[in-house]
Amino acid sequence: MTTLGAVAFQHRHAAHCESGVAANIFSHYGVPLTEAMAFGLSSALSFAYLPFIKLTGFPLISYRMPPKFILKGLASALRGKFRFETFRTPQAGMTRLDELLTQGKVVGLQTSVFWLPYFPEEMRFHFNAHNLLVYGKEGDDYLISDPVAEEPQRCASADLQRARFAKGVLAPKGLLYYPVGMGSGEISPQTVRQALRKTIRIMLGPIPIVGVRGMRMLARKVAALKANDPYSLNFVGHIVRMQEEIGTGGGGFRFLYAAFLQEAAALPGLDFLAGFAERFLSVGDEWRAFALATARMVRGRDAMEPALLARHLSALADQEETLYRDLKKALA
Amino acid sequence: MEVNEVPQEGNRTLGHHRKALYARDSDGRMVIVPSRGSEVDETVTLQAVERMNACAEEARARVAAGLSAPLEYWMWARRMDVALLAQVTGLWQWRIRRHFRPTTFARLSPRLLQRYAEALGLGVDELRRLP
Numbered sequence: 001m002t003t004l005g006a007v008a009f010q011h012r013h014a015a016h017c018e019s020g021v022a023a024n025i026f027s028h029y030g031v032p033l034t035e036a037m038a039f040g041l042s043s044a045l046s047f048a049y050l051p052f053i054k055l056t057g058f059p060l061i062s063y064r065m066p067p068k069f070i071l072k073g074l075a076s077a078l079r080g081k082f083r084f085e086t087f088r089t090p091q092a093g094m095t096r097l098d099e100l101l102t103q104g105k106v107v108g109l110q111t112s113v114f115w116l117p118y119f120p121e122e123m124r125f126h127f128n129a130h131n132l133l134v135y136g137k138e139g140d141d142y143l144i145s146d147p148v149a150e151e152p153q154r155c156a157s158a159d160l161q162r163a164r165f166a167k168g169v170l171a172p173k174g175l176l177y178y179p180v181g182m183g184s185g186e187i188s189p190q191t192v193r194q195a196l197r198k199t200i201r202i203m204l205g206p207i208p209i210v211g212v213r214g215m216r217m218l219a220r221k222v223a224a225l226k227a228n229d230p231y232s233l234n235f236v237g238h239i240v241r242m243q244e245e246i247g248t249g250g251g252g253f254r255f256l257y258a259a260f261l262q263e264a265a266a267l268p269g270l271d272f273l274a275g276f277a278e279r280f281l282s283v284g285d286e287w288r289a290f291a292l293a294t295a296r297m298v299r300g301r302d303a304m305e306p307a308l309l310a311r312h313l314s315a316l317a318d319q320e321e322t323l324y325r326d327l328k329k330a331l332a
Numbered sequence: 333m334e335v336n337e338v339p340q341e342g343n344r345t346l347g348h349h350r351k352a353l354y355a356r357d358s359d360g361r362m363v364i365v366p367s368r369g370s371e372v373d374e375t376v377t378l379q380a381v382e383r384m385n386a387c388a389e390e391a392r393a394r395v396a397a398g399l400s401a402p403l404e405y406w407m408w409a410r411r412m413d414v415a416l417l418a419q420v421t422g423l424w425q426w427r428i429r430r431h432f433r434p435t436t437f438a439r440l441s442p443r444l445l446q447r448y449a450e451a452l453g454l455g456v457d458e459l460r461r462l463p
Contacts, residue, residue, distance in 0.1 A: 120347030255354035259362035295372040
């Protein structure tokens with residue numbers, strides 16, 4: 001049995017795939033970093049309602065920035081650099097992966113969730129923006145550190161190839177990445193301030209489908225749903241699925257951001273962030289309450305009431321807007 | 333969310349996996365807590381799974397009645413819809429819909445069948461019949 005790579009690698013469980021991958025890969029290459037820091041420094045928190053991108057017939061609702069945003073954002077915040085490679089043929093992509101593993105590198109991949117056999121059957125949907133790390137190969141099995149799994153996993157090469165070259169929305173095209181420069185790894189209060197400002201700019205920005213305005217637009221869409229149409233239940237269920245299941249979503253991301261603020265509050269001159277961490281925590285709880293109210297309607301425990309859910313969403317938009325405005329003032 | 337509020341209801345769609353959630357511990361610090369999942373997640377995931385399964389079963393009935401081709405069944409069974417299958421195969425949606433006609437499906441060229449089989453992760457023989 002041939003073994004490639006087989007470097008000592010520390011797997012850590014994470015709430016979200018890309019921030020987990022980013023934190024683990026930086027830590028592996030000598031810049032210790034938590035997932036929360038990776039998420040916060042790359043300004044990954046967001047909200048976007050994208051009606052023109054359909055996932056099995058429903059609009060894409062994202063609670064974070066698009067794929068690669070965290071890796072690129074983090075690299076620029078820490079003055080490191082990643083190399084991203086995509087491939088025209090699966091063979092070229094697999095050969096290149098083996099080559100990098102032979103050099104002892106830990107390599108990040110973008111994959112589909114559907115073709116990864118270690119995922120639970122009912123979680124396997126055609127969602128192409130999943131991230132994981134490969135740290136070695138034993139025989140035909142790749143050794144995988146998937147940050148959303150508690151333990152390291154294994155995946156046969158044929159399956160991994162399928163997952164890397166899945167087609168459709170956000171097709172990964174075999175994308176692999178590895179750091180070519182790590183930067184100093186020093187996190188300065190200035191870096192944190194910049195990252196916070198960027199998040200505020202995104203959330204309070206003028207584009208009607210992004211940030212707080214995106215939440216309001218979604219609230220209007222929900223308000224327009226018909227209570228007795230089966231499509232309505234599927235639509236609101238989809239919102240919650242995007243929120244809670246696909247990459248831990250809305251509530252989860254607010255908690256993750258709270259963890260980031262708490263960690264950043266330890267830096268000189270940033271102690272006021274501790275209070276904001278608490279407020280993000282309560283916004284996260286509100287998102288969870290929204291998810292619970294929706295799930296009760298989906299289960300038929302409560303009557304479907306689009307207006308109620310829409311009010312819940314606009315209340316969340318109001319709450320988040322005040323939060324970002326206050327944070328902006330505190331930073332000024 | 334406090335550490336003791338992290339859902340441990342056991343979401344069966346997670347299998348034996350646990351997912352990481354951030355919550356506040358008794359010292360007020362945010363920590364990572366493995367969660368067995370909640371009923372909320374389970375509800376919405378099963379809703380999506382069941383919607384796909386229902387489509388697959390309807391397609392199966394239509395195929396058995398000679399109104400559609402096994403291709404349609406397999407599309408739903410692989411949790412795809414026509415739009416996604418079109419992206420994966422690189423065929424037009426209207427062409428795929430046409431291939432759902434049993435008579436048209438029966439005349440498909442081996443190359444096209446191979447293309448569908450690959451997209452769906454099947455052998456060509458499997459694609460030609462219901463499981």
